[in-house]
Amino acid sequence: MTKKPWKRLVTTVLTAALGTPLLLCGSLNGSMASYFKDQINEQRELPKIGTTTTTESSHESSVVTLYPHQRESKLVVTLRVRGIPVLTFIGTKADLIKIRNGQNTQQVQASIDVINRAKVVAERLNELSHNEQFDSENITVSANIKDKSYTIKLSDKELVIIDDKTILSDTTNNLASDALQATNRLRRLMGNALPLNAIANISSTTPGKVKTGIKEQVISLRKGMASWYGPGFHGRLTANGERYNQNGLTAAHKNLPFGTKVRVTNLNNGRSITVRINDRGPYAHGRIIDLSKGAARVIGLMGSGVAPVKIEILGGLK
Template structure:
């Protein structure tokens, strides 16, 4: 990418069928550590988190959504916003609900190249991109639902499709199919866990509905009356106090050799094998998050797990620092 493009910043306001969808564009060439410092300073957070070492985090600074124009009566009420950015040398669009990253739509290298050619006047509306179109359609539908008085977040569910993909649904309506072009913004690289995590994030952010613990499997044999496929069986449960750790460790090596990403969904545990998935539920508010063990700790007495800042944010633990939790060990 040429220097002119790397320093180019622009924003675009996309309007479809009378509903405005906000697109913020930001491209930066700084190193990842400097980028994260800048993002933390402006309080925006991560667009695309890193859960595994071979998933490269984009060098992206988000400058937030642009303000709606004065003619739009609904833009200021929107909860879904979109951010166009480069990711692994390809175009990507991250959808946020109330400024929390939920899903990232993956485009192509050619689409990113087309955006590069625009120089300083970057306008995503001037390129053809399936990723942008899908993200716009999904954001538009979510904003419509948020303004629908009959909408209930507890009616959001996730199902397993015959082709092994997953779909997030509202009752029988498919809202989005999680195929190879759509990933959880802080992916765990486990399709089932990612699908459940994304659905639960939508349920919470769009109506504070309780989290799901299973995926609907319509293809289950008839002798299974529940029709539910658990992401992973719970092997054991424990209760205790959880804490979180972040800025002072961000970018350092964890005990399993990864670079610690404070905005990912990971945790430190004294004995669980690396890679173990654990559902952590804050017993004060009922919020839960699935994390992956990639570090050792906590080394303060009376605590059973040390969460990343990203995981702590999901379950409302950041401000309190510690909280009683239930751990459900899901295996690896």
């Protein structure tokens, strides 16, 4: 098959063996759309896999969807819950070649481990989404000290292991942080349970512990350009699953943990504002933070649209 540059996101329903729909790079809105455009390196259109006719109603009934795509010459599958990316399962270059060259797509799909791993998790979550007795408070996470991985559990039964093959979609490059954030995202999206503050069975001396607060001294991060976003995104879901309020004091950052409080100082006028990170972005070159309209108004960023800023961590996770 001739490889063609990716020109647009194409939605293709892919029916998994047990009925879990897979969507081939479905379109995204807001900062998360920019994230995936930036993250999918050398992306090329993939052949349709097991395409069948699926009714709109049956698609809408699926809370969890899977999106196979290419990243760094590998096949990866991103799991989304209610449209929010939560987990990314990492495959291999060989998997990608199978997808591109496979003739019998059902057999090809069944032979690819990364798709099968993602399907198992998606099917379980879709089942629970229709179970009125399920309480998302039962979604927990614990550490596997021996092999330095983390297990997300449903009522003490393993759902998925966070390791070098399964990470948070917008990874923090720290497995412990990925595991805690993925767990809290699932807790919120599957039933609006309150977030956990720490991973179970991690002692204070265990390396890689996820801290729920930051020391009192301010840690200066860096200087760069800030921008703002507002009307077009008001009311939409942010990357952490809450509704975006353009008049709130929040911001999008590429990798700071959700809930982190950051002081942003406009270096043109000295005005400062404290914001809470609840979204991902910006992805324009040179920009380090994307403020809400309300925060941008306070520090005099509305007129110029962008301005040089200094950002400093002030506190930990909520």
